[in-house]
Amino acid sequence: MKSFIVILFTFMAFSASAETIRMVQAAKAFLGNITDEQASVAYDDPIIEEENKVEELKLKVGDKIQFINRDEVSHNVSAKASDVVLFDVKLQDPGAKNDKLIELKSKGEYTVQCAIHPKMKIKLKVE
Ligand SMILES: [Cu+2]
Secondary structure: OHHHHHHHHHHHHHHOOOOEEEEEEEOOEEEOOOOHHHHHHHHHOHHHHHHHEOOEEEEOOOOEEEEEEOOOOOEEEEEEEOOEEEEEEEEEOOOOEOOOOEEOOOOEEEEEEEOOOOOOEEEEEEO
16 A cells, blocks of 8 residues: 555656756747757758647646757747737847746746747647
8 A cells, every 4th residue: 555655646746747848949930859950951851840840839837948049040939828928038049048948837828929930839828
């Protein structure tokens, strides 16, 4: 019985643990966890873009996000729901990343969007 409880609590601790998501900006899109090598050729390779493009994310309160700009142009990414700003990464030049991870603190449905390239968009659901 005692070991069962230990296993149960271990499982609960793991299932409740927060994740860190890395979003890579390349080819003027949000791509998932791609390698630096893939990011460097994504501009000329629509298959890499197609296979890794992220348009929807479901995350939990407590999860963290990092935005890494591996593009050839600057991006200015924020997440909003009407007038509520969940986070604002601000301007990231090529090669930049936010060293301080963004922790998601509020539930809701947001749009992650680049102010410079409005077509760069992710629907973000925080549960
Ligand atoms: Cu952009």
